Amino acid sequence: MKFTAVISTLLVASAAAFAPATTERASTSLSMDRRAAMGAIAAAGVVALPQMASADGAISKATVQRSRYNYGSRIMDLKDAVAAGDFGAVAAEKNAFILFNSGAYPGAKNKGKKAAAIAGTNAIFAAIRSKDKGALKSAFDAYVNENGIASLAASVDSTKGQGYSTDFDYRVRTKQAAIYVR
Incomplete structure (x- = not known):
């Protein structure tokens, strides 16, 4: 009996605490136009969002080393194919050249070296398109020497x-x- 009296007292007290006030009701209308409201919402959204990720390519000595090793070794594995004049094998490894150029020379300070490496890659693939074995060998040797790619x-x-x-x-x-x- 005491338990139900305590429960009913608590229920009445909580209902009274959360009951709306019977005096004046507050106005729910906005006191600004739509353009100002949207501007406020957009500003709040920009502040509330976390900072956007800014991918810089993670330029570090380790990533350059990884790129030079992984893709440089794939390029050096083409040495026998170049000597034999196997255009298909070199063309199949086009991505190794692209990834080497972008990974070994990251950032703005390596822009000239990267442009030279891309020019060397273009010379290799121009020789493949023209089916010229001598031009392929000389372009490949020049690319390897200019970029410091060594056999491992x-x-x-x-x-x-x-x-x-x-x-x-x-x-x-x-x-x-x-x-x-x-």
């Missing part, structure tokens, strides 16, 4: 050493990726 070790023996230590290493999933496991 064939592979790392996991019994004699370790090629990488984490999945964030640039050698992961390459022929130099070896982890020493006991």
